[in-house]
Amino acid sequence: MDISDGAATGPLASYDKRYGSLELLLRYARGRVRMFWGRQLYMALAFLVLGLIVPFQYALLAYAVTCAGDAADCLLLHRAGYLASRGMSERALRLLTALTALLHALALSAAASLPFWVEFQSLQPQVHAEPLFTVGLLLGSAINAGLVLPYHPQAVVAKLVTYAAMPLAFLAFEILQSPELAASYQLHLAGLLVFYTSYLWFLGFVRRNFSRTRSNMLAQAQQQQELEAAYAELSDQQMEAKRLALVAENANDSVMLMDRQGRITWVNDSFTRLTGYSFGEALGQLPGDLLNSGRTDAATIRLLQNSVREARPVRVEICNRRKDGRHIWIETSQVPMLNSAGELETLIAVERDISAAKEHARQLEQARIAAEEGARAKADFLATMSHEIRTPMNGVIGMAQLLRDSGLNEEQELYAGAILSSADTLLALINDVLDVSKMDAEGVSLSCTDFDPRACFEDTMRLLKAQAEAKGLDLLLDIKERVPAQLHGDDRRIRQILLNLAGNAIKFTEHGQVQVTLDAEPAGQGTGLVFSVTDTGIGIPREMLSKVFERFSQADAAISRRFGGTGLGLAISRRLAEAMGGSISVTSDLGLGSCFTVRLHLDPPRAEPAVAPAATPQAGSSAALEGLRVLVAEDNAVNRVLMEKFLLPTPAEVAFAQNGREAVAQFEAFAPDIILMDMSMPEMDGLDATRAIRALARPQPAIVALTANAFDSDREACLAAGMDEFMSKPVNRGKLLDLLAHLAPQAQSRRAG
Structure with a gap:
């Protein structure tokens, strides 16, 4: 049964509170406790009458026994609500109260059987005592218990079984005492069978009557709940309709209602402020005929028309024309209202002027383009500055190194050392400034x-x-x-x-x-x-x-x-x-x-550790450069002289090219093993020259980017163009010779093979 949150205090909640399983148990307990003194008065009168027939002390003792059993049962029932509130489970509570009910039934049965066990020798010495008083007293208690069977079946069944067993016990005892009279008790047994059958029918009647009552109460509660929910929904709808009407009339956005044909049936004041058309001028018009500027694309117009024809919501941006001829951008949301048959009844269009937002978006797009152009300009400037600064620095540091190694005296070595120290400091400064600028322009790139x-x-x-x-x-x-x-x-x-x-x-x-x-x-x-x-x-x-x-x-x-x-x-x-x-x-x-x-x-390693490569020739080893052909493509004259001085003492054969086009020609004529390729050169840069060389169907050399462009993007561009290594300027002679010695075996074997 689906019960809404509002049913927590509604008719269904009241029904559950009254007819819930635990509540029935507690109602049983409250009824038993409430009628305690009435039962005691009834029992007192019954045993008082019995005391007139049997010795009074016996009757008083029997009354005390049944009163004690009832008191024990009611004492627990009086605490039932408290025990349930303290967390005792319903099952445990029912079992415990069923046991006290059984105790009460046993006490009452024992007290009611008093006449059967007391002999009336002085009154009727030859007649056995009949159990009519016992049966009558137990019958009254059984009827009283049967009426509350739906509330606590376990306790009632315990009592009824006890009450039903007592007459059978009497008869069994009599038959055992006087077997010769067993045939005379058959009528008693038949009577008990009829009585028990009738009582079972009575119990069934009680249960059916209670079930009907509870079903009727449930149906009434459900009907009342549904009526209250329907009334609340109707009230909410009415209130919502009033709110929507007030919102539509006073909204800053334009609100327009259209019929099935798409003709205007109602507009609010904001429509007039937005378009310049009054209510009377808009009534009965098609919005497209009234407001279409001709600037909205055909696909959007078809989308709006289809939304009317297919009764489905749509949200688009269109360019409308006001009454005064001015164009405005509108964001319109059209929502269909359907009748009970699922057919379009009314189409609601809410429109908002987004001309300012469109202009702002246009300005933002222009700003984005300008920012991207600025970032590109900054990156180009950094690349240019890197190249233009590092190129002369390469000459300064390289020449200073050559000067220091040219056999100077102590004072001259001091001067050369000062030049190199200052150049290294200046280079570190340039590297730091360019690193920070590069991070701002491109972010930090990682090569993992x-x-x-x-x-x-x-x-x-x-x-x-x-x-x-x-x-x-x-x-x-x-x-x-x-x-x-x-x-x-x-x-x-x-x-x-x-x-x-x-x-x-x-x-x-x-x-x-x-x-x-x-x-x-x-x-x-x-x-x-x-x-x-x-x-x-x-x-x-x-x-x-x-x-x-x-x-x-x-x-x-x-x-x-x-x-x-x-x-x-x-x-x-x-x-x-x-x-x-x-x-x-x-x-x-x-x-x-x-x-x-x-x-x-x-992160943990992605692959198995690689096998250590074979040892490469020692740095500057003459044997490693023996017979090596090196082509230097460099447009700067000072740097060409520097490279010549670096490589002249080695056994390598060196050739030079002043631009990329010459480098391609020298590749075909000179057949170098290694090319030291500058990136920025006239006529053809180093990247285009590398691509042209890689495209030729000839044994390929190792190509090393030897450039003043030191950004990661420059390294990636060089490797993508087909270069094998990357070395940024200023060039250190020792590192250069190490690199040549490392590449020499592979380059020479490539040319030979």
Whole structure:
């Protein structure tokens, strides 16, 4: 039976409260307790009459027994409501009260059987006592119990079985005492059978009558509930209709009602304000004839017409024409109202002026396009600046390296070292500024792969060892045993963070040590890589700890003048850590040193650890470059001279091209093993030249992008064009020779095969 929430206090709730199973039990208990004294008065009169026949003390004892049994039963029934409220289950309560009812029935049966057991020798010495008093008293109690059978069947059945057993027990006792009189008791047995059958019919009548009464009450409750629900629904509909009428009349949006043919039957005042047409001018008109501007596309017009014909809701944007000829953009929502047969009765159209929103959207689109063009312009500017700055820096650093290695005296070596140091500082500044700008323009891009975190940290610390030894510092690396052998992540970005933090620690530490600790911890489905960089340097004031990760921020302006730097390294490190799902924090005491802690979330390795590659030739090995043909495609004259000076001492054969077109021609004429290809060159850039070379059906060389464009997007573009490696300017001679030695065997075997 589905009962709504409102039925909690309705007729059905009242019915359930009155005829529920537990409520019937409690009604039985209340009735028994309420009639207790009436029953006692009746029993007192019955046993008083009995006391006139039998010894009075026997009658008084019998009355006391039945009174005690009834009192025990009523005492529990009086507590039934309390026990139910305290959590006793209905089943347990029914069983317990059935037991007390059985106790009461046994007590009453024992008391009622008093005449049967008392001999009347003085009155009738030769006659057995008849059980009429017992049967009459038990019959009255049985009738009284049968009337409440539907309320507590278990208790009533317990009483009736006890009452029914008593006469049978009398007869059985008499037959056992006087077997010769057994035939005379057959009539008694037949009478009991008739009585029991009649009583069962009586019980059935009571149950059927109670069931009919309860069914009638349920039907009445349901009907009343339905009537109340229908009345409430009707009241709600009337109230809703009034509200809708008030809303429609006073709404800021235009509201229009149309008939089955789509003709206007009613409009509100907002329709007049929106379109300029009065109620009388709009009445009976088709909205399309009245308002169509001719600027709405045909598909939208057909959609509106179909919504009327098919009686289905629709929501579209259309361009209407006002009465004064001005065009306005309208958002219209048309909803059909159907009659009981499912046919269209009325079509409701709610329209809103969205001309301002359309104009705003147009302006936003223009702003988006302008922002995208600005972002592209910024990216192009950064790429240009990277190229234009790194190109001369390549010449400065390269020539300074050649100058330093040209056999200078001590003073000249000092000058050359100063040039290289200043150039390295300037290059670091350029890299930081371009990194921050690139992150703002493109976001942080990650290139994840399986890597060995132990080797990653050991290699990075090896790069910093010379810098630490130059200052007399101990550079320590502590790798915990639980660090896994393989993880999946961007090891290049992790190296960048470590270089920034450890480089800063070395720079700001005058004496003592810099210690890097690498550890791992569980982190959901992956691994948390945790590493800290601790130094014994100058420390950071507590009030500046929250600012050290901001751009161009340092603990003191004097620090920048004393130690140099832009304050961008920590800002870049934080962006990189957050991009890898981690964080970076710092603790420090002024004058005692600092500790930077990085937590990164990395995935488990995606593939089995790769077999270690075969050992490559040592850097600068002459045997590795023997007979190697190298083509350098470079448009900058200084850089061509620099590359010539770098490669001249090696046994490699070198050729040059000043642009991409010459590089393609030299490839066909010179047949190089390796091409060092600049990206930005006149006539044909390095990417187009690479594609042209890869398209030729000839043995292919290894092509290395040797460019001042150092963005990740530039690296991806080079690899996509068919290049094998990427090296950004300024070029370090040792790294260049290492790369050539690494590529030489593969390039030469490719040309030979």
